[in-house]
């Protein structure tokens with residue numbers, strides 16, 4: 486089976502509410518959509534969600550990478566190893582990397598392979614029964630009152646989905662963070678995870694904050710992601726070694742090489758793998774194996790991704806041993822959907838559950854198909 490055509494689209498989608506982390510506020514997803522068609526008439530879908538400070542590539546870079554890929558991969562067999570070899574060559578010719586461009590192509594190829602074999606992607610990855618792990622729903626940086634309101638809203642809206650875990654974004658302001666975490670723990674009886682997104686410039690302050698929180702709340706706080714500036718592994722190790730709350734490396738681990746460094750230096754207790762950082766399921770599987778075999782905690786997170794890319798991550802988690810935690814919520818919370826499926830339907834008993842359907846198990850929404858096939862003409866604004 487060969488690639489007949491690759492179509493690439495710029496896809497900007499407004500979020501239903503703005504979302505703040507320690508170093509930025511998001512109001513829209515600036516993503517890319519890829520549709521690959523094969524000579525057997527099978528269509529595969531992929532999505533890239535670039536974010537320069539996290540994935541290393543911008544939307545424009547992902548698009549210019551994919552425009553070249555769209556030309557060069559035509560006529561090539563849909564073979565994952567071979568495709569990634571080609572993508573690597575294209576990157577080195579271009580002189581820049583696009584992790585999210587690779588991720589989009591990777592997902593679309595897995596989607597095609599799954600459809601061809603009539604199996605969900607998680608089974609292609611090697612598990613007969615899905616590995617189901619709890620997912621968190623995230624609360625961004627907000628005032629104390631808004632944090633409480635969001636927690637109550639999640640508890641009410643997702644009680645039937647078995648919500649058991651909330652992730653709170655930290656600002657790096659110790660008093661504010663402690664107040665918000667303590668308040669959340671009063672309002673929400675379940676498990677809590679934290680994400681500082683590099684907010685703590687001083688690791689000793691971070692250690693003090695986490696010790697204090699642990700003393701009051703204990704092991705209900707499962708872990709904290711990326712407390713200190715990205716890439717400073719010595720700082721991260723100091724916090725991990727001195728905090729009763731385990732540290733998970735996120736922004737500091739994009740590539741396999743980054744993961745190897747963290748594993749070797751034991752800079753963290755775990756790694757947050759994202760398909761958008763690693764360059765797709767292919768590389769994410771390698772990182773999971775390397776870190777999982779060494780006993781590192783593994784979670785899978787997301788960027789501002791629609792239900793399409795999230796379905797790829799849900800399949801990746803379901804098909805990969807070692808992964809014990811997920812933070813796959815952008816399609817549900819930010820109302821990002823370009824498929825005919827309802828994201829909330831795959832949130833069951835606190836976990837994201839893959840569809841027992843071939844490939845990624847999602848279909849591009851009819852309204853989007855109409856737009857990209859040019860059947861809907863949007864008149865320019867007067």
Ligand SMILES: [Mg+2]
Pocket residue numbers: 680682710711735736757786
């Ligand atoms: Mg994170």
